[in-house]
């Protein structure tokens with residue numbers, strides 16, 4: 401049922417569970433890691449496989465619009481992150497997009513040798529920086545202060561500030577605008593990783609004035625496992641961006657088959673090779689669930705759900721310690737609790753249909769996705785947590801067995 405929230409000025413449309421294929425008996429609090437399957441995405445995949453690939457074969461690049469799909473999907477993501485049309489390219493994985501943004505940013509500040517990130521950043525972002533530093537072999541170094549000290553660490557020798565807006569462990573949020581301003585004041589290039597922000601919080605990438613933003617689409621955007629990543633380059637600088645991965649689909653005229661690389665005059669220059677059409681088609685279908693949704697409504701619902709969850713869990717499970725900022729304004733759309741036996745407790749929860757995840761060393765992590773979660777879900781999840789923690793059910797030795805993915 402639609403209701404108008406007069407104060408906020410949007411039509412209330414959440415949740416929209418009927419658009420998702422939620423398995424029976426599951427309360428899914430892991431949409432921050434792998435979003436739920438949107439109901440019509442499977443049919444779209446089936447159509448691409450049997451009708452387009454199966455029947456049209458190579459012709460489908462033109463006849464089924466495959467060649468345009470990366471740009472179209474980029475434009476749909478652009479709307480969700482506050483970026484203008486044509487400024488977002490899609491494809492590859494987020495790790496690759498981090499590498500591309502970093503390599504391009506370093507080229508823009510040839511006299512500087514510091515990459516500044518923070519200690520809490522996602523390991524792959526830091527690893528990609530370390531790998532790039534090794535390849536360049538020009539005396540670059542990576543500086544990783546604690547997240548709260550980042551602004552102080554932006555000195556005049558910093559070439560690029562590369563941060564993830566929402567911390568994957570605690571959900572703590574950086575202030576995009578303030579840090580970007582500080583980076584620019586010191587003459588550094590700014591890269592934002594929006595892996596835990598896109599589809600989770602309202603974003604104004606253009607308004608932040610950052611040069612680059614990157615993110616993945618299998619978390620809050622529900623694009624499916626391994627769905628393509630995205631990269632934004634600020635339109636006024638994109639023509640001076642030197643792509644480190646100069647693949648043919650970032651070329652201005654791929655089918656001219658020229659021997660020399662000549663980059664496209666747009667964010668398309670940050671494409672690399674042949675796009676993953678099956679995954680892009682699924683992501684395109686998945687993005688339909690955002691039609692008519694206001695990100696401010698998503699944010700309001702996310703805060704209501706996470707505040708309710710924290711209150712219920714703290715009342716029922718005094719053994720757990722909140723590891724996320726208590727102020728919802730300082731959090732993205734996830735909540736983490738610390739507990740010595742977090743891994744085992746999470747396995748016991750999952751066996752009872754409450755799916756979150758574990759992050760080393762001791763965190764139970766829960767994501768809030770207002771498109772397919774409601775208040776009754778978070779209360780029911782807290783009830784199961786009370787059984788598992790209060791009743792010591794996690795003590796069963798079977799919950800100690802570590803799987804490859806936690």
Ligand SMILES: *Cc1c(COP(=O)(O)O)cnc(C)c1O
Nearest residue numbers: 493494495522524564593595616
């Ligand atoms: C999820 C996540 C990644 C994962 O990168 P992939 O290349 O998609 O595996 C990287 N960085 C951050 C900040 C993430 O949250």
